[in-house]
Amino acid sequence: MNILGLTFDDTDASAALLIDGIPVAAIQEERLSRISHDPSLPKNAIDYCLKQGGLSAGDIDAVAFFGNPLVRFDRILRGRLRILKRHGGSFRATLKGWLGDRLFEVRSRIAETLEVDERLVSYAPRPDALAAASFQTSPFERACVIVVDGPRNDMRMSVFKGADDGLKNIAVGHPGRDFAEQVLRTAERTEAAGICLAGKAFRDPEVVGRIVREARMPVYLPTAPGNAGGAIGAALWRRRDSSGKPASRLPVPTPPARTLDNDDIGKAVKQSGMAIEARHDGARELAGAVAGCLAGGKAIGWFQGPAPWSEIAPNARCALIDPSMPEAARTLAEKLKWNDAPRRLALSVTLETAHEVFDIASPGWAERHALAAHPLHAGQLKGLECGRAMRCHAVDRKDDPLFHALLIAFRERTGLPALLNAPLALGKEPLAETPADALRSYIYGGLDGLALGDMMVGRKLTL
Amino acid sequence: MKAAIVFPPNEAPPILFRQIMEAVQARYRRRDDVSMRFFAFPKTLSYYQSHIDGIELTPIDGNCLVAFDEALLIQVNMPYAMAALPFSLPERSYILESTGAVRPLKRATDERDDPVREAHVFNRLGPRDSLAAHAHYYFPWSYLYREPAYGPINEIGHRIDHDYLALAERDPGHKVIACYGGSAAWGWDCLHHQVWTARLDEKLNAQAKEKGLPWTFTVLNFAGPGHVVMNEIFHFILFGHQVPFDVVISHSGANDLYNGQLSDPWLLETHHITYQQPLESWARILHDSADRPGVYPKAGEPMSSKNPPAVNLRAYVARIRQFRDLARAVGAIFVWGLQPMIFSRRAMAPMETGIEARRPPQENDVYEKYPALYEMLCSNIPDDLAGAFVNHHRLFSDIGEDEWLFWDSVHPAPKGQDRIAGFYLDHFVDKVFPLLKDREEER
Numbered sequence: 001m002n003i004l005g006l007t008f009d010d011t012d013a014s015a016a017l018l019i020d021g022i023p024v025a026a027i028q029e030e031r032l033s034r035i036s037h038d039p040s041l042p043k044n045a046i047d048y049c050l051k052q053g054g055l056s057a058g059d060i061d062a063v064a065f066f067g068n069p070l071v072r073f074d075r076i077l078r079g080r081l082r083i084l085k086r087h088g089g090s091f092r093a094t095l096k097g098w099l100g101d102r103l104f105e106v107r108s109r110i111a112e113t114l115e116v117d118e119r120l121v122s123y124a125p126r127p128d129a130l131a132a133a134s135f136q137t138s139p140f141e142r143a144c145v146i147v148v149d150g151p152r153n154d155m156r157m158s159v160f161k162g163a164d165d166g167l168k169n170i171a172v173g174h175p176g177r178d179f180a181e182q183v184l185r186t187a188e189r190t191e192a193a194g195i196c197l198a199g200k201a202f203r204d205p206e207v208v209g210r211i212v213r214e215a216r217m218p219v220y221l222p223t224a225p226g227n228a229g230g231a232i233g234a235a236l237w238r239r240r241d242s243s244g245k246p247a248s249r250l251p252v253p254t255p256p257a258r259t260l261d262n263d264d265i266g267k268a269v270k271q272s273g274m275a276i277e278a279r280h281d282g283a284r285e286l287a288g289a290v291a292g293c294l295a296g297g298k299a300i301g302w303f304q305g306p307a308p309w310s311e312i313a314p315n316a317r318c319a320l321i322d323p324s325m326p327e328a329a330r331t332l333a334e335k336l337k338w339n340d341a342p343r344r345l346a347l348s349v350t351l352e353t354a355h356e357v358f359d360i361a362s363p364g365w366a367e368r369h370a371l372a373a374h375p376l377h378a379g380q381l382k383g384l385e386c387g388r389a390m391r392c393h394a395v396d397r398k399d400d401p402l403f404h405a406l407l408i409a410f411r412e413r414t415g416l417p418a419l420l421n422a423p424l425a426l427g428k429e430p431l432a433e434t435p436a437d438a439l440r441s442y443i444y445g446g447l448d449g450l451a452l453g454d455m456m457v458g459r460k461l462t463l
Numbered sequence: 464m465k466a467a468i469v470f471p472p473n474e475a476p477p478i479l480f481r482q483i484m485e486a487v488q489a490r491y492r493r494r495d496d497v498s499m500r501f502f503a504f505p506k507t508l509s510y511y512q513s514h515i516d517g518i519e520l521t522p523i524d525g526n527c528l529v530a531f532d533e534a535l536l537i538q539v540n541m542p543y544a545m546a547a548l549p550f551s552l553p554e555r556s557y558i559l560e561s562t563g564a565v566r567p568l569k570r571a572t573d574e575r576d577d578p579v580r581e582a583h584v585f586n587r588l589g590p591r592d593s594l595a596a597h598a599h600y601y602f603p604w605s606y607l608y609r610e611p612a613y614g615p616i617n618e619i620g621h622r623i624d625h626d627y628l629a630l631a632e633r634d635p636g637h638k639v640i641a642c643y644g645g646s647a648a649w650g651w652d653c654l655h656h657q658v659w660t661a662r663l664d665e666k667l668n669a670q671a672k673e674k675g676l677p678w679t680f681t682v683l684n685f686a687g688p689g690h691v692v693m694n695e696i697f698h699f700i701l702f703g704h705q706v707p708f709d710v711v712i713s714h715s716g717a718n719d720l721y722n723g724q725l726s727d728p729w730l731l732e733t734h735h736i737t738y739q740q741p742l743e744s745w746a747r748i749l750h751d752s753a754d755r756p757g758v759y760p761k762a763g764e765p766m767s768s769k770n771p772p773a774v775n776l777r778a779y780v781a782r783i784r785q786f787r788d789l790a791r792a793v794g795a796i797f798v799w800g801l802q803p804m805i806f807s808r809r810a811m812a813p814m815e816t817g818i819e820a821r822r823p824p825q826e827n828d829v830y831e832k833y834p835a836l837y838e839m840l841c842s843n844i845p846d847d848l849a850g851a852f853v854n855h856h857r858l859f860s861d862i863g864e865d866e867w868l869f870w871d872s873v874h875p876a877p878k879g880q881d882r883i884a885g886f887y888l889d890h891f892v893d894k895v896f897p898l899l900k901d902r903e904e905e906r
Contacts, residue, residue: 034767271732273773337831427831436771443772444835461773461843463780 002059004049005124005235006110007066007227009103011037014224015045016232017053021239025052026309028228031433038430041113045231057114064238066230068123069106073098075154124234127158127199128167130225133233134198135162138220139365144192146183148175149199155179159186162196175201180210187215197221198229203311205343205373205391212372213360223310223369232309265303265453268435274443277458283402284409290451291409294322294419298448299335301424303438304402307431312423314346314370314393315400317432319447322410323347323381323420332420335446337427346370346391346421347384350407353417354394357381363394370421381418393421464496467531467553469523470503470511475539477514478814478867479561482654482877483537484515486563489614489654490535502527526551535559536568562652562870564612577611582618599689599741605697606742608688614655619702622650622658622684630681631706635906638899640667640682641703641795643695643786644714647802648686650880652870657877659714660684662884670888678899689739691719692782699789710895711790712887713783714800716856717873720836723775724768724829727758731770735778765825768832776840780848787851796898798890799851801841803859803879805872806834810864818871830872853890855883 005016008029016026027049029035029042050056080091102109111118131145145160145167157175160167175182179201187195194217202208202225212219222229269276280286293300299321307313321332329345338344347357348370354363358374366372370393376384384390397404411417424432426441435452442450442457450457468487475483491497502523503511512520521527528534533555540561555575556568567576571591580586585607589600599606608620615624630639642648642660650658664682671678685698692715699711722737730736743757760766787797805811805818822830837856844852859882862868868879875883 034769271774272771273777439771443839444768444832459839459842461776461839463777463840463843463845 005231007230012228013042014231017049025049030430064234066234124237129233130198132236134196140194144190145196148201200226209372287405295413301450317424346393348393367394467534472504638709640710641708644686645718646688648714659880659883712798719779735781800853803855807859812867
């Protein structure tokens with residue numbers, strides 16, 4: 001059965017494709033359209049997923065849309081009604097927008113785009129889809145699944161019991177101000193093997209960090225816990241077993257990333273007109289060369305392998321700098337032309353040395369994907385405040401031997417156990433998806449070098 | 464002729480008075496039958512009287528302006544072109560902007576404002592229906608653009624106020640310099656005598672006189688608003704073949720690197736062709752293809768930089784090289800000036816602060832890419848062009864914040880124009896004069 005999951009009309013439109021229950025592709029529209037948080041019907045993402053799955057639109061058996069437009073409109077309407085007297089114009093604009101942009105007609109818009117029967121499209125309730133996206137990709141057989149979703153002033157918390165026979169909603173309500181505390185208390189009352197988190201609220205690494213540190217059981221959350229993860233959640237929610245009933249839990253891998261090899265990178269470099277400064281044979285040589293540049297005070301872009309299904313990609317698409325440099329965080333933010341404070345910054349460490357830098361016992365899933373922030377206790381990182389919480393990116397040699405080798409090589413040269421890591425995204429642009437995006441970020445930003453596959457790209461150009 | 468000049472109802476900063484008064488003088492300089500009278504609104508009369516010497520201001524009331532042949536209404540920051548005015552105006556009334564532009568009030572430009580606009584068929588078929596008649600318009604060989612608001616322009620829209628074709632027959636010591644570029648080179652927001660080409664003409668002749676050089680110079684401005692180097696080449700081919708030029712200057716960069724971020728990727732990469740947004744609109748009108756997607760976003764929509772920067776730079780440099788070869792083929796010395804932009808400044812003058820924030824937000828993405836493109840270009844100037852290159856971008860970075868050099872992100876103010884002319888003069892002394900001498904010895 002081929003299921004297409006979609007989310008759009010809200011921020012972070014995306015598409016995901018399940019073939020026989022297994023995710024074969026998922027991508028955010030912004031990565032392809034290059035429009036930050038693109039909310040539009042994700043035609044590029046759909047095409048990408050179908051291509052990855054070797055399917056055409058006619059092969060789709062079901063389409064699951066993340067959320068229900070009427071439920072969303074109801075929520076927005078209630079919010080607008082509260083401020084109607086003061087902001088009548090905003091109310092009229094909302095109505096006009098919904099009618100003019102056909103936001104109620106999600107089913108027919110999808111059917112028109114894919115040229116499929118409208119009856120194939122179903123709406124996946126948001127909490128259920130988010131819960132499915134977290135629990136069904138988690139390593140737990142039994143879990144307390146907690147979804148905290150919705151706009152900041154109207155968040156909803158849904159608690160599910162996840163087990164072999166699926167997900168059961170056991171509580172719904174509004175979370176309190178300190179919802180991390182609420183999550184911890186709720187989880188403790190269950191007999192689950194772990195906590196699965198989902199929803200926009202868990203995009204905040206400090207909240208996740210606190211839960212990870214204080215929970216008495218392991219914590220899991222998907223690498224795209226917010227809207228973007230809704231597409232895969234909707235598709236997993238729509239999954240049915242052979243008798244047509246909702247499928248019981250079957251752990252599924254996160255979708256594979258777009259394949260990319262050195263030939264693709266070589267073509268992109270050639271097309272960009274930039275000169276290749278050096279080519280490095282093997283991980284060790286490349287890691288050594290990049291570590292040398294970083295130790296020399298340079299800020300280097302790092303583009304390696306496919307971009308994973310996540311909102312950040314600290315292993316694959318990042319910019320790195322020596323964290324002991326004065327004003328390291330500000331320097332990196334300036335080189336990437338960010339205006340905002342670097343909440344997206346992480347400190348990359350090896351799995352073995354994480355405890356030297358962060359106040360945590362042993363890094364888990366959230367740290368491996370830089371989803372949790374923890375207090376720092378490393379005095380030698382002069383550019384960073386001790387005691388401040390920062391995203392921890394713990395690199396396992398098994399997951400990414402190249403990045404691990406880079407951290408080791410950097411430590412050999414400087415004695416420092418960490419690198420400051422920022423998403424490779426220029427200004428307000430989305431994360432670099434292709435080598436061409438990375439080259440643009442490099443050229444238009446102020447990075448001193450770019451490690452693109454096995455190549456180091458310089459700033460020399462033959463005009 | 465009786466002319467009334469009306470100071471605005473708001474208090475304009477004194478730094479703008481000089482430009483306004485120069486514009487008034489420039490408008491009537493060539494006429495000896497003009498009597499001028501200055502008016503002010505009662506509430507700002509004493510302000511203007513105390514700041515401007517040598518003129519007597521009369522308070523404006525009722526129908527006092529009707530008896531005049533024309534009225535210039537000075538406008539600073541507070542547009543009143545469309546407002547109902549509390550007094551009657553003569554039929555020929557104009558807005559005089561703080562940049563010195565004089566535009567008809569509530570009517571389109573006519574033949575008195577632009578005497579040569581009916582000279583040829585493509586002018587006659589050009590735009591008439593806009594209050595601001597300046598626009599790109601159709602011409603089979605690139606496009607045309609007319610803007611008579613800043614002073615005289617010729618039949619093609621060039622800021623040339625005499626019959627330059629007569630220069631075909633001239634003394635060997637009379638050197639003609641043809642200048643090309645976009646609106647900054649054309650001299651947008653500056654009066655005829657303030658534009659760098661006019662300033663260069665003056666400086667070169669003064670230098671020749673001072674140093675006893677055996678030359679006189681005429682500098683001709685063939686620039687056109689919006690021009691990329693390809694348009695410069697077109698104008699060189701179309702309008703330069705009858706007059707042998709001694710020197711050709713391309714004062715460019717901004718338009719090529721702007722349009723190069725946005726125009727068709729295949730044309731740019733394969734053939735080094737870049738072009739302006741209206742050209743796609745014309746294709747849609749001609750071929751009734753409005754339903755087909757273009758490459759440029761539609762007017763008013765956000766512009767998103769998309770072409771690879773190195774491809775953009777290569778296209779620009781390839782066309783510069785082509786222009787150089789064409790100029791050399793007809794015996795001219797080629798000069799390539801990279802035009803300065805506001806970001807070339809290390810420190811802004813008070814009048815320049817906030818320029819970048821006032822830019823249309825839909826262009827932000829494209830403008831934000833300029834500094835990196837300029838830096839990359841300046842660090843990779845090819846050897847074969849280095850001798851012809853004048854890097855105004857770098858030269859402007861050394862000028863202090865006490866000088867007001869720009870009106871906006873692209874267009875230099877009069878002082879900036881003068882600085883550009885000064886830097887070209889330095890290049891002439893250093894590089895061009897020796898070549899001219901060599902040529903004369905060869906002859």
